[in-house]
Amino acid sequence: MxxxxxxxxxxxxxxxxxxxxxxxxxxxxxxxxxxTPVYTSHTQLFVSTTDSSSTAEAFQGNQFAEKRIASYAELLTSQELAARVVDELGLDLTPGELASRIEAAPVSGTVVLDVSVTDPSPERAQRIALTVAEEFIAAVEELETPAGSLTSPVRVTVFGAADLPRSPSAPxxxxxxxxxxxxxxxxxxxxxxxxxxLDRSLKDPDEVADLAGAPVIGVVLRDDELQERHQVDLQSSSRSAEAYRHLQTNLQFLDVDTPPRVLMVSSAMPSEGKTTVAVNLALALADAGQRVALIEADLRRPRVTSYLGLVTGVGLTNVLTGQVRFEEVAQPVGEDGSLVVIGAGPSAPNPAQLLASGAMGTLLQELRATHDYVVLDAPPLLPVADATGLAVLVDGVLLSVRHGSTTREQLQRTRTTLDRVGARTVGTVLNIVPARDDVSTAYGYSAEYAARPAAVAR
Structure with missing residues (x-):
């Protein structure tokens, strides 16, 4: 990234x-x-040699002390020295527990040892630090005194006396x-x-267009009211209404010479908003003065008639089996009748065969002759084969891609499926986009542009 x-x-x-x-x-x-608050008392120990009567001897003694300083730091935190301190002060701690509270580190480039002791009591921390220094001095004298000699060549001096901490070092x-x-x-x-x-879902319009092989001609934001009613009020200036007006305009000018008049709306998977797109696209086209026929071609899960509040029953399956004419089952929507809806009709045992049949092709030709646009709400392309055969009979396919839900692999497989049968994808709709997403800003949906109220004459 x-x-x-x-x-x-x-x-x-x-x-x-x-x-x-x-x-x-x-x-x-x-x-x-x-x-539990703990306090830390600090002291410093200076290590030197006793034989330093000349400059050369002082230099050699200093080198000797520097070589021993790391070993002395280990001795200060050893359990042996801690056991001496425990015995001396009569502490209710084990040597291991006390050793874990002692820290010692040589100051780089010097013969000074920094020693710190941590304890819940500031006074006891100071006493322990003082006793650690005393016991360490005695231990070094014992260890460094050669056999048969009474004095040690190494001398340890308390350089900084243990302080009484005034504030806790932790927390x-x-x-x-x-x-x-x-x-x-x-x-x-x-x-x-x-x-x-790791997210494989689609959110970028450019990526959607690249994977689908067709431009993004519409972006619809997430709208709670639209999700509940499934219809937009095209007379309003809401973002959803503007989105479908954009979609309708882009579709009409998508190909001026051979505009797609018979359009199948589908998606890769269920629950990606395809039916809502089909319904509101048909309403937007009708609102623009076009004669539109909307076909409920999803015979497995029909939703169009319920979204528009129309009567279910006789419909597309009856027309395709030759029982009725389409004029007999077409239901007008609105007062001017510019939009008619053909419901799905009774469930059929063979929806894929019905939708790819010659009768379906004949119906689409008849509707093309009497309407400016024919919009079909088709099943999703990946779970079932129903829409694959239908895609061959239409002028173009419009894919609904759900923002943050449809994955790259699903859209790639959808494109492969349509390419395999020679279907034409005319565009995509990036659907259910969060209002706070970057796409909303890029497409101008973050700005309001409502009409100003007329000034009142006085």
Whole structure:
């Protein structure tokens, strides 16, 4: 992913870093409130040699001390030294527990040892640090004194006396909160980027057009009212109404010489908004003064008649089996009758054969002669074969692609299916796009452009 794609991933998944901030802050707060405060007392020890009467001897002694300093740091944190301190102070700790509270580190390039002791009591931390220094000095003298000699060539001096800590060294609420927020935000942002990287669903119109082999001629935003009613009020200036007016206009000027007049609306998978697209496209065309026939060609799950509040019963299956003429089952919508709907009719055991039959081809030719546009709501292309045979009989296929749901693989397979039978995909509709998505801004849906109310004369 490039930097721009990462930014888009963070914008789309903004709630993940926000949730990470919240959880990180809560975790830091929990750690702060449940952790017992501890105090740290510090002291410093200076290591030197006793034989340093000349400059050369002092230099050699300093080198000797530097070589031993790492070993002395290990001795300071050993359980043996801790056991001496426990015995000396009568602590209710094991040598191992005390050793874990002692830290020692040589100051780089020097012969100084930094020693720190941590304890829940500041006074006891100071006492332990003082005793650690005393016991360490005695231990070094014992270890470094050669056999038969009374003095040690190494001398350890307390360079900085153990201090009495005034404030706890842990927890540190401000620092812990900052660390928690940073870690939480980082994990949330990383999750958003990884999720976007692994997400195979389609969100970019350019990618949709490339995979489908046809331009995106419509973008419809998510609309709760449209999801409930399945019809837009074309007399309003809502975003959904404008989206379908755009779709209707783009369709009419898609190919000026040979415009697609018989159009099949389908999708790769169910629940991608194809029926809503078919219904509202037909309404928009009729509202523009076109004579439109809308056919409920999804014989397995018909929805058009219920969306438009029409009568179900006799319909397309009766026409295709020769029982009735299409004029007898066509139901007008609206007062001017510019839109007529042919319902699905009774369920059929062989929907794929009916939709690809010669009778279907004849019906489409008859409707073409009497209407400007014929719109068919067809089944999805991947789960069933019904729409594949029907796609050959129409002028073009309009695919509904659901934003964030239809995957790249599904759209690729849909294109392959249509190409295999020689069908023509005239365009795609990117459907159910979140209003906050970048696509909404790119297509101008983030701006309002309603008519100004007329000025009142005075």
């Amino acid at each position: 490039n930097f721009g794609e990462m930014l888009r991933a963070l914008r789309r998944g903004w709630w993940m870093p926000a949730l990470g901030l919240l959880l990180g802050g809560l975790a830091a707060l929990a750690v702060t409130t449940t952790t 540190r609420p401000v620092l812990d909160l900052a660390v928690g927020l940073v870690i939480g935000f980082g994990l949330g942002a990383a999750t958003a980027v990884v999720r976007a990287r």
